[in-house]
Amino acid sequence: MNGLLSYSGLTTKIRAMESHFLSDADFRNITELGSVLEAVNYLKKFQSYESVFNTVDENELHRASIERMLRQSIYRDFAKIYQFSNISQRKFLDLYFKRYEVIIIKECLNSLFDQRNLTIDLSAFEEFFQKHSHLNVSAMSSSSTLPEFVDAMKGTDYYGTFSKLLETEHPTLFDYEMALDLYYFRDIWKMKDKLYTGQDLKDLTTAYGSKFEMLNLQWIYRSKKYYHMSSADIYALLIPVKYRISNQQITAMVEAENLSTLESLINQCFYARQYKGFSLDNLESMYADIMRHILSSASRNNPYSVITLYSYLHHKEHEVDRLIIALECVRYRIASDKAMNYIKKT
Incomplete structure (x- = not known):
């Protein structure tokens, strides 16, 4: 009841703001436009971006x-x-x-x-x-x-x-x-x-714990594949968080002799078991999908809670990241289907 009383007005405000998010169809429309200027003019139709672009000289839109x-x-x-x-x-x-x-x-x-x-x-x-x-x-x-x-x-x-x-x-x-x-x-x-207890703490722990561990998996993979870093250097980069992946599992991944062994170890972790399509080659896109799923589900199940704040801000930032990619695809005249593949992986 306290959550309902405390969050009812704010949740209503956030739900109204969420209604202005772009749909996949909107992103498709953007990728089919002929120029960045056309794309910016298209964005002016949306309340979130109208005030941002309406007062800007088109000649300054680099x-x-x-x-x-x-x-x-x-x-x-x-x-x-x-x-x-x-x-x-x-x-x-x-x-x-x-x-x-x-x-x-x-x-x-x-x-x-x-x-x-x-x-x-x-x-x-x-x-x-x-x-x-x-x-x-x-x-x-x-x-x-x-x-x-x-x-x-x-x-x-x-x-x-x-x-x-x-x-x-x-x-x-x-x-x-x-x-x-x-x-x-x-x-x-x-x-x-220090700030939260109960369901709020549980939701934030799930969201941030999953985020940090997924980032750690990406760092281990990149460090081994692209930078050939030593185990000691990899450990120094990792976020010191233990949630769904044990210290023993992290150690085994960092010390893995090759990418094949690392792939086998990652395929045994919680996220690979929990989410279909999870693999070494799509860690970044799965990170985006998993975070979207966790935050959307938590916000839907507990709308009158702090997770609704986090969910909105995360999805807003994600939308802007996707827009930047969409505009780059328009700039370089990348075919719409190919552009949408890039956007959906973000």
């Missing part, structure tokens, strides 16, 4: 600006949900908000390592961001050296992680991004137990 504007639609939706939430619901949103801070930190890091100028566009999110974040985005984006960049992060939750990396020899962009991701994932896994 690849980076379009992707940036699509991301802005995510931030706008997050701010809408936050404004409609109560204090308890905002605890989860504050935790989730770190995801957007991580994205901005990575943008700044990439710019620094590439030695290029960067302008962070927070136009649709600036007021909210300034109120809720301790990041000094201006100082970070204008930093010309790593020590200067790390110094700009003093007073934030990320400073300790980054300052330790400065003490290592020749840290790379990969090192910084992995350290940032691992910090963020550990923080979520720890904080959910």
